[in-house]
Amino acid sequence: MIRIYSFLYFITLSFIVVGQEKVGTEIGLWTIKNGEIILNNNESDVIGIEYWSFITNTLPHEPIKQYITSFRLYTDGIQEDLGGMNSLNGNNSEWQIELDVKDTDLSSHDEKVILDYQHTLIHEFGHVLTLNASQIEPTDDQYQDNDKGYLTSEGYAKEDSYLGQYIKLFWKNDLLFEWDKIDAIKNERRKLKKLYTFYLIHEEEFVTDYATETPEEDIAEAWTFFVLDEISSPTTIKEQKITFFSQFPELIKYRNEIRENLKIIPANYLENYTSD
Ligand SMILES: [Zn+2]
Known part of the structure; x- marks a missing residue:
C-alpha cells in the first residue's frame, strides 16, 4: 500500500499499521469505469462527483482511464494521512485512488492548502505512473532477489521502467544498503527517527524528508517537483532527480497537461517548499 503522510505524521508517528486496508472514516467509495464515476445513488454522490471532477480536471485522462477503477473519499482529520494510491490486483492493472477531503479542501482559498493538495494529487498520480502493470x-x-532488481510491494521494478532506471542512477548500492538496514527496523518510532537522520545526512539528494521513506516514495516526490517546478540546469542530486523525468516525452506531455489545469503554479517550488 502506497500512501502519503504529512511531515508531522512522518516524524511523530508511532502506529503505521502495515497492510491496513481502510484509512480514516469513509465518506464514499465509487467504481470508476473508463474514467467515469459510477454513482451509488445515495447522498454521498454529490461530494463524489465534486472530487472526481477535480481529479479528472487536473490529471491526464489516458492513464486515469487505463488504470483507475476505484475512488475513495475519507478523512482522518487535517494532516496525518493525506491520500493514497493502492494496487487492487496482482498484476497492478487496477488501482484505487483515495483522498482525505479535509486535506484536499476544494473550497479553500488558502494558497498553502491548495499547493499542498495539488502536491498530494500529483504525488499519488506518480505512483500509478511508476508502479502500474507496464512498469x-x-x-x-x-524478500528481494538482487538478481531480479528492486522489489516493491507490487513486484520487481523492470530494468527499463522509470523506477528501475531511477534506482540505478540515484540509489546506488551503498545508499540502498544503508536505507535497507533502517527499513528493516521493527520498532516504527525508532525506524522513523533513523530515517530522519538518514534524510539529514543525505539532504542534498532528497527533494523532501518524506522521499526517504522508500525509493517508491522518492520517485513519486521527485515526479511531483518535476511537474511543479522548472529546473533546467540541475546541479544537486535532488535537482537531477527532478529533471530525470524530462528524458521521457510522455512524461513531459503529462507534466504540461497537469500544469495547464492547476489552480496555482508555484514559483521556485523546490526552493520554497516546506513540508510542515
Ligand atoms: Zn506516496
Whole structure:
C-alpha cells in the first residue's frame, strides 16, 4: 500500500499499521469505469462527483482511464494521512485512488492548502505512473532477489521502467544498503527517527524528508517537483532527480497537461517548499 503522510505524521508517528486496508472514516467509495464515476445513488454522490471532477480536471485522462477503477473519499482529520494510491490486483492493472477531503479542501482559498493538495494529487498520480502493470513484474517473492532488481510491494521494478532506471542512477548500492538496514527496523518510532537522520545526512539528494521513506516514495516526490517546478540546469542530486523525468516525452506531455489545469503554479517550488 502506497500512501502519503504529512511531515508531522512522518516524524511523530508511532502506529503505521502495515497492510491496513481502510484509512480514516469513509465518506464514499465509487467504481470508476473508463474514467467515469459510477454513482451509488445515495447522498454521498454529490461530494463524489465534486472530487472526481477535480481529479479528472487536473490529471491526464489516458492513464486515469487505463488504470483507475476505484475512488475513495475519507478523512482522518487535517494532516496525518493525506491520500493514497493502492494496487487492487496482482498484476497492478487496477488501482484505487483515495483522498482525505479535509486535506484536499476544494473550497479553500488558502494558497498553502491548495499547493499542498495539488502536491498530494500529483504525488499519488506518480505512483500509478511508476508502479502500474507496464512498469512492474509481479512476483511471489517475499524478500528481494538482487538478481531480479528492486522489489516493491507490487513486484520487481523492470530494468527499463522509470523506477528501475531511477534506482540505478540515484540509489546506488551503498545508499540502498544503508536505507535497507533502517527499513528493516521493527520498532516504527525508532525506524522513523533513523530515517530522519538518514534524510539529514543525505539532504542534498532528497527533494523532501518524506522521499526517504522508500525509493517508491522518492520517485513519486521527485515526479511531483518535476511537474511543479522548472529546473533546467540541475546541479544537486535532488535537482537531477527532478529533471530525470524530462528524458521521457510522455512524461513531459503529462507534466504540461497537469500544469495547464492547476489552480496555482508555484514559483521556485523546490526552493520554497516546506513540508510542515
Ligand atoms: Zn506516496
